[in-house]
Amino acid sequence: MAYDMDSGVLERDEAHNLIASDRVEGTSVYNPDGEKLGSVHHFMVGKRSGKVSYAVMSFGGFLGVGERYHPLPWDVLTYDTDLKGYVVDMDKERLQGAPSYESGQEPAYDKAYGSTVFGYYGLGY
Structure with a gap:
């Protein structure tokens, strides 16, 4: 965080390799x-x-109806500064077959689910 002396405002200033959580959501x-x-x-985020x-x-x-949520292992995402977003190496068809859930049906995120998600993307859990 940086304090702007001219405006008297505390500015959010991310380090080169860090970003504030509220700036990731919606990206x-x-x-x-x-x-x-x-x-x-x-x-x-892991609690420990x-x-x-x-x-x-x-x-x-559409407008929140029929929306699905896909947990992507963080390591499959790459930030692209030109797109100002994350890139995942897959097409829509492969994504449609990925582990997902509907609103209100969030999984347990236990070891078994983690193994399923990470395994789908070819990663160890």
Whole structure:
């Protein structure tokens, strides 16, 4: 955080490799072709480790109806400064087959679910 002496306002100033959590939520997610797949709805942080495990992306639906949430392992996302969003190396068809859930049906995010999600993306949990 930086204090602007001229305006008297405390400014949010992220370090080069850090970003405030409220700036991640709502950030667009694209495939490598630049096609928007969805946006980061929220992310899941380990209570003890402090490490972000998942970015939960909202996908599909219209005006909130039929929207699904896809937990993406944080490590499958790459931030693209030109797009000002995250890129995940998959197309919509593969994303539609990924582990997901509807609003109000959030999974337990236990070890078994983590293994399923990370396994879908070819990662160990």
